[in-house]
Every structure is written in structure tokens, then in C-alpha cells.
Amino acid sequence: MNNQDFVKEVADINTDFAGWYTDVVLKTDLVDYGPVKGTMVIKPYGYAIWEQLQSYADKRFKEVGVQNAYFPMFIPESYLKREAEHVEGFAPEVAVVTYAGGQELSEKLIVRPTSETIICEMYAKWIKSYRDLPVRMNQWCNVVRWEKTTRPFLRTSEFLWQEGHTVYATPEDAQDDVERMLNIYIDVAQKLLAIPVLNGRKTEREKFAGAVATYGIEAIMRDGKCLQAGTSHNLGQNFAKASNIRFLNKDGVLEYGYSTSWGISTRLIGALVMVHGDERGLKLPPNVAPIQVVIIPVASHKEGVIEKCQEVADALIKAGVRVKLDDSKNTPGWKFNEYEMKGVPVRLEIGPRDIENGVATFVRRDTREKAQLSLDTIATEIPSILEQVQQNMFDMAKQNLDNAIVETDDYNTMVNEINNKKVALSYHCGDKDCEEEIKNKTTIKTRVIHSYDDTHKCIYCGKQSKYRVYFGKQY
Amino acid sequence: MNNQDFVKEVADINTDFAGWYTDVVLKTDLVDYGPVKGTMVIKPYGYAIWEQLQSYADKRFKEVGVQNAYFPMFIPESYLKREAEHVEGFAPEVAVVTYAGGQELSEKLIVRPTSETIICEMYAKWIKSYRDLPVRMNQWCNVVRWEKTTRPFLRTSEFLWQEGHTVYATPEDAQDDVERMLNIYIDVAQKLLAIPVLNGRKTEREKFAGAVATYGIEAIMRDGKCLQAGTSHNLGQNFAKASNIRFLNKDGVLEYGYSTSWGISTRLIGALVMVHGDERGLKLPPNVAPIQVVIIPVASHKEGVIEKCQEVADALIKAGVRVKLDDSKNTPGWKFNEYEMKGVPVRLEIGPRDIENGVATFVRRDTREKAQLSLDTIATEIPSILEQVQQNMFDMAKQNLDNAIVETDDYNTMVNEINNKKVALSYHCGDKDCEEEIKNKTTIKTRVIHSYDDTHKCIYCGKQSKYRVYFGKQY
Numbered sequence A, B: 001m002n003n004q005d006f007v008k009e010v011a012d013i014n015t016d017f018a019g020w021y022t023d024v025v026l027k028t029d030l031v032d033y034g035p036v037k038g039t040m041v042i043k044p045y046g047y048a049i050w051e052q053l054q055s056y057a058d059k060r061f062k063e064v065g066v067q068n069a070y071f072p073m074f075i076p077e078s079y080l081k082r083e084a085e086h087v088e089g090f091a092p093e094v095a096v097v098t099y100a101g102g103q104e105l106s107e108k109l110i111v112r113p114t115s116e117t118i119i120c121e122m123y124a125k126w127i128k129s130y131r132d133l134p135v136r137m138n139q140w141c142n143v144v145r146w147e148k149t150t151r152p153f154l155r156t157s158e159f160l161w162q163e164g165h166t167v168y169a170t171p172e173d174a175q176d177d178v179e180r181m182l183n184i185y186i187d188v189a190q191k192l193l194a195i196p197v198l199n200g201r202k203t204e205r206e207k208f209a210g211a212v213a214t215y216g217i218e219a220i221m222r223d224g225k226c227l228q229a230g231t232s233h234n235l236g237q238n239f240a241k242a243s244n245i246r247f248l249n250k251d252g253v254l255e256y257g258y259s260t261s262w263g264i265s266t267r268l269i270g271a272l273v274m275v276h277g278d279e280r281g282l283k284l285p286p287n288v289a290p291i292q293v294v295i296i297p298v299a300s301h302k303e304g305v306i307e308k309c310q311e312v313a314d315a316l317i318k319a320g321v322r323v324k325l326d327d328s329k330n331t332p333g334w335k336f337n338e339y340e341m342k343g344v345p346v347r348l349e350i351g352p353r354d355i356e357n358g359v360a361t362f363v364r365r366d367t368r369e370k371a372q373l374s375l376d377t378i379a380t381e382i383p384s385i386l387e388q389v390q391q392n393m394f395d396m397a398k399q400n401l402d403n404a405i406v407e408t409d410d411y412n413t414m415v416n417e418i419n420n421k422k423v424a425l426s427y428h429c430g431d432k433d434c435e436e437e438i439k440n441k442t443t444i445k446t447r448v449i450h451s452y453d454d455t456h457k458c459i460y461c462g463k464q465s466k467y468r469v470y471f472g473k474q475y
Helices: A003-009 A017-027 A044-063 A084-093 A116-126 A171-192 A238-243 A267-276 A305-318 A332-341 A352-357 A378-404 A411-419 A432-442 B003-009 B017-027 B044-063 B084-093 B116-126 B171-192 B238-243 B267-276 B305-318 B332-341 B352-357 B378-404 B411-419 B432-442
Strands: A031-033 A040-042 A074-076 A095-100 A103-111 A135-144 A158-168 A197-201 A213-220 A226-236 A246-248 A254-256 A258-265 A293-297 A323-325 A346-350 A359-364 A370-374 A405-407 A423-428 A445-452 A467-472 B031-033 B040-042 B074-076 B095-100 B103-111 B135-144 B158-168 B197-201 B213-220 B226-236 B246-248 B254-256 B258-265 B293-297 B323-325 B346-350 B359-364 B370-374 B405-407 B423-428 B445-452 B467-472
Touching (some): A017 A031, A031 B116, A040 A044, A044 A135, A044 A158, A044 A267, A116 A135, A116 A158, A116 A238, A116 A258, A135 B135, A171 A197, A171 A226, A171 A258, A171 A267, A197 A445, A213 A267, A213 A378, A213 A445, A226 A238, A238 A258, A258 A267, A293 A305, A293 A332, A305 A323, A305 A346, A305 A352, A305 A378, A332 A346, A352 A359, A359 A378, A370 A378, A378 A405, A405 A411, A411 A423, A423 A445, A432 A445, B017 B267, B040 B044, B040 B158, B044 B135, B044 B158, B044 B171, B084 B238, B116 B135, B158 B171, B171 B258, B171 B267, B197 B445, B213 B267, B213 B445, B226 B238, B226 B267, B238 B258, B258 B267, B267 B378, B293 B305, B305 B323, B305 B346, B305 B352, B305 B378, B346 B352, B346 B378, B370 B378, B411 B423, B411 B467, B423 B445
Parallel strands (some): A293 A323, A293 A346, A405 A423, B293 B323, B293 B346, B405 B423
Antiparallel strands (some): A031 A040, A074 A103, A095 A103, A095 B095, A135 A158, A158 A258, A197 A213, A213 A226, A226 A258, A246 A254, A346 A359, A359 A370, A423 A467, A445 A467, B074 B103, B095 B103, B135 B158, B213 B226, B226 B258, B246 B254, B359 B370, B445 B467
């Protein structure tokens, strides 16, 4: 398919962003619909992005001492009910196994929507003394949440994620963990995905079911809608009490542990598409792109062209670059469009005349800048060009983020601006019911708290403010 | 726990191998029982072994052009029924979701016991022409098989594995794939895990439900029992016909594709324990050991000891060795026993006198050999010592394998030898019912075919032989 076809076949990015998104993720082979409603198949190109993301995050987790493990997917129904807010939050969307091995089960099994309850059950068994603490484990796995309205990557019945679960001896240590992991998520978004994020504590209404406090990172899509891109929860002693996680402290006294949990998921791939994509398709930041440089031979039947392309590919691979040499029978023009649509950051074209002149032509996906590089120095220059692309993509997205934020103290202005693809920064009283009313009227929700400030008035009810908070619509 | 305690607390390896196995996997923190009967929690030390295994196998898959992807876990009940032998093979052990999102489902969902049916459904959608072939995808995921008798790693209701699924245009290409992947599995077992294996085609009775032919690798445990450690299936056109995977061939004619599937799982960790372990606990081959070298400071309060240990650790890490420096408050004696039990291949002891003499004391887990190494050359010597340990562990296991095999043409001898911890190599007629009778009488099954040979008599029924095949009891 050439780019002309692509542009014709996908919805217009400006007038139908949601349609554009679905068209792009399907047509660039990131994902397909699974046979069961609301499920997705992550195709190799999409999965390769997930692998890059896993590899970066996993390394960061291990550097701070987190260990990977694997806990069973089936949770006895009774476990979920132990923590009152937690069951309330998840009960409506769980999938339930009632038969197994040809028999009806005596206790129904919940397919994990998240694993706090079952992991805490094991921690209660393992943790005896302060010497056993902290315990910090992470698992990469699938989870199931039966959603009514679904969209590939953003909201699906089954998705992939990592969930970290810790227990500490003191509330301070637990809070440090919550912030440490949030900071890693900020780096995943900003350094790896080139997605600038808002970050901070979520309001009481928006926190995780069962948490004392939830912190999150929020990315702003091109249409001004927000996407919760990662969360880090301080669970206090809530789950420790529900699961009886107790340890003998240094004074020989039994105490409940302080736990946290934190997760990011395949929805980040959706964010990647919606933050960077344009009317030509995907635009992938080099740090997460499965293919960073595609080499396209021009007049490949001419002597020495393929050989030179292979030589450049080998030199780039040696320099640590993820390269694809496409020597298939398709025309160069077809290939130019194909890899542009797939968001490959840099394209190199090498033909007989280039070889004669000792150069390759390169085209950047982000700026569409076209220039020539000496073949002698290409292996050292490409890595720095990739860095420039990465930085530029972050800068452009940051500018979009900054432009999207409107500070206002007027409710009608807030609603109008948000309906006009903006995010509002406004004062709020912190009252759950007040927040609920705004949401019921407008579908607008709070995202993360900007700063605590009681010197203003709530934008909705007019009472004393508690904090300044971002409001927006969400995916 | 010191080693004396350990030896006391675990079952005797010679008289109660099954009890020894369970004790060892639990006490060395590889695994724990999950709350739901038959499930397991893979603890960090066990999961780290799985990560080494994944990393090796994944690299090998990618080198031969396989791509990773992810397919949904829930399979519509009707899919499983499409292939007659397949549903018969798996129906008795599936877990079934009947409720989700607060409602009874109109079609029940099977939690994947394996993904042939759902992956073939997608392939049927994606594959149109011979130009789309081959398609070769792999996924790392969890699967569920509701087993009555379970044992950690070896047989659990839920386990982790990889499953590769391919479609080719010709039966020859499919058969090549089956053999290529089997060869990779042989390397996983032999080169990574130091486990010598028997390999070959399985009999009609023992093949995968729905396959034309199954090939497998079989490892022999210390008690002479066999463990199926990996399988590679030629599915012929069976699943292509069931799922309607058709492609236009070069002559413009619609043809069914030829598919294969292949998998290895967390049960390999069980094999690792049962092939190499001894009365002191685990014994891990360096190539898969999460910790290859443990450094234990002696008289660590003395000036310079910890610093020197750290220096050695840094040098080894730089040399690509997976090192742990244990500077915890436990006694050196406690640590010696702890890491011996955990199967760490090499222990380094460094104390003030060693430092004075410019040496470190090293102890091999496999041979218990103790010697000294110059601190100046330790970073170059350790990698070659690790190679020696790896080779020696393979050689010892190979000797056990060779010793376990008894060639016999007499049925009673075969049964007696197998009951006496051996594996028999005997002729068989190839008849399913004949094989079934042997199994019903003795629990002995065929493992893999050694060679086709019709010049002998079947060891059971006396009719003309079809092949020479390994017989044994199994985990």
C-alpha cells in the first residue's frame, strides 16, 4: 500500500481522531481484534514495541532491587472480598471460572484483574520478622477486566502489564517506594517513549480501590484527552490487615506491614500512537522503535548496491543500532511509504550514484528533513542523529502538552476549554461529591493534583479550595 | 539453616526421591504452593532461572526468524471443538469462564490449554497468498490444564511456557521447521541446562492431540523416570482445514497451509532439579544459574576484606559473570551451606590471610574441589572454571543417562529393569492397542522412537516390529 492509499484509507486525524487511531493501529500491524469481544491480538510489530518497553522498565526495576516472580492467575472469590473498597472497585468487571477439569468448582475462581489479594496472601505466609522486610516483587503477566467499551491497547478485556507489590516495615519506607517507582514511570514515559507527562497524587475519588493514596502519570493525547499511563499506590496497612501480613518489629512487637503496588501496561503503546502520530501514520521515538533505521536499496539490481547496503547495515548493527535492510522486491517508493507509515525514525536510501559519491541519503521521520551522510562516518553519525530525533520528538510533544493546559478559575471556561481539546488547571475543594457532580454533568474528571492550596475557591461549588488539580477528559 | 539441618529436613534422595524433590524445591525458595489446589507461585530464585532460560531460547528463536506476538487467553468453546482429536485430548482438563462483567456469557470461554485453535483462527484471517508465507510466531504466556495430581513445576494447573505456531506453503518446509525447533530444544537442554536428552518422534499413541507427528526431547531423572522436556509437532493440514487457513499458491490455486507448533515450559526447571541435584540440594549448571559465583567474606570485620571482595565482584561482573557478594551478618559457615544448598556453581572465600597471600579460595559445587586462585588473574580464570563446571555437569548427567538405558528383547526383563530405575530400548510393533495394554498393566509408556526397524519382533505381542523405541516410566 503506498502512502497515498494510506492517507485515503484512514480517517482524518483532525476531524476524527478516534477513527484515525483505530485505522492506524490496525493498518500498521500493531494489533488486531481477537475473536472474543473486547480482546486484542498484539501482532509482532506491536509486540516488539512492548519488548523494548519491558526491557527498559525491567532493567530499571532490577537496578533498585526489585525481583521478578510469578503468582497464580486464579484468585479464590473470597480473597477479592477481603478488602471492602477493593471488591467494590473490581467486582463489576471480573471474569469468573466456575468449571474446571470437568467439574463445577466448590469455590469460584476470579481471573486476576490485579493481584494484590493473592500476592498479599503469600506475603502473609512468608513474612515473619522485620528481617524479612522489605519484600519487593514484580510480575509481568496478563490481567482481565471485562469492560463494556473497548479499544485496542487503551481498554481491552485482557491486557499485558507489570505489577509490582511490596511490603515495608514503616510508612515512610512505603511512601519512598511509591515515589521511587513513580519516578521510574516518568522516565519510561519521558526518556523512552518521548512522552512528557503530568504527575502527582490522584484525588480521593480517583484513587485505586483499596489504596490510601494513588500517584499517577498522565499523558495528553493530540486531541487534548488525557490517558492514565502508570500508577503507583500507597496501600497503607489496608491490604496487610485484610491479609494478615504481620511482622515482629525490632522491639519484638507484632505489627502490620505497609504495602505498595505499581503498574504500567500495554496501554502505553496506545499513548505512543496518539501522542506522536500524524496524518502519515505512526511516528516512533528511536529509543523504543523496533526498527530505528531502515535501509532501502535504490536500483538494487545494479552491481554492488545490495552489498554496500549490507555493509552499512552491519556497521550500524555493530554500533548498536536496530536496523532493517529491506531488499524485498517491492519498489523503493512503496518502501518509503511503508516505513514512513510504520513510524521508523530514520530511512537511509543507497543507490549507485550515492555509492559513487560515497554517501547515503537519509530522511528523518519526525522533521522529514532529507540530507546526505558520508558512508565513511555513517556508523558514528547515525546514533547521534537518533538522539536528536528522540529529543526533538520529546520537545514537540512537550510543546503540545504546554499548549494544552489552560489555567482558569471559571467553571464555564473550564468546560468550554476542555471541550475544545484542552486540559484545565483549576482549584477544587477536594470533596468527592462535588467532583462526582462535575463528572456526571460533563464526563470531565480530575487527573492529578498539581499542588495543595487552600487560599482559593473551588471552581465548581465555590467553597474553600484544597488543591489545584488538572481536569480533563480521558481515554 | 545450616546444611546439617537441611540434610535432616529433606527426604532421603535415594529412598524417597519424590519427597526429596518436593522438599528441595520448596526449601531452596524456587517455588511455593499457590492458594488454589494445583497452582504454584514461582519465587524470585526460581523465576530467575526461568528468565535465563527464556533469554537463551528467545534469542535462538529470533536468530531463525521467529517473531514474538501475543494472542488472547480466552478461546470460544466452539473453537476447541473444531479439530476432533484436539478437543478429545484437552476437553477433560480445561478451565471454563461462564460469567464475566456481571453477566452469564452467551458462549463459554475456555482458558487456553494451548493456543492452536485461536492462533489458527487469526492466521486464517491474515494469510491470503503464498507471499504471506511462512508465518512464524511465538508467544511467552501462561496456560491452564486442570490436572488431578500435581507437583511444582512438573505438573501444575497453571504453568508458563512458550508456544510457537507456524504455517508453511509445503509439507517439506513444515517438517524442516519441526526439526529445526526440536534441535533448538536439544540445545536448550544440553547446552544451557547441561541435561542430555533422548530425542525423536513419538508413537501414534503418544503424539499431540491433533498432530500428524510429534517429536520430543526426553530427559532421564536420577530415579530413572523420564520427563518429556519439549515437543515439536507437525500438524499437517489438520488445523488448517479446521480453521480454513488457505492461500493462493504460485499457480493461483487455493491450498490449505501446513502448520507446526512447538513448546517448552517451566517444567524444565523441575528437570534441572531432578537431573543434577544431590543430597546437599540443588546443583545448577553455570549457564543457567542466576548466581554463578558467590563471594563470601571471611572475618569481614577486618580491614580491607569487604573492599577486596567488592573489587573482585566488580572485576567478575565486568568479565560478564553473574556474581553475588554476600556481606550479610550471617556466619561464613551458614553462608557456605546456604549457597551450596541453592546450587551456586562456584563459591569464593576471601579472608585476611587470602588477601595477604594474594589469593582467593574457590570451591566448586559439582566436584566439591577446593583450591586457590591468584587475585590478579581471577577475572580471567573464573569464566573458564565455569565452563569446566558446565561441561563436567553435562558429562556426569550423560553418564547417568547412558547407564540408565538397557537394551532388551524380553518383556519381563524390560518391566523389571524399568521398575529398577532404568529405561528400556526395545522393539515394538507400533500398534496403539498393544502399547495401551503395556501401559495399563505397568504404567510404562513409550518415550521416543530410536529407529525404524521391521526385522525384529514386538517385545509384547511378538508380531513384526515397526521400530525400536524407548520405554520408561514418567513424571
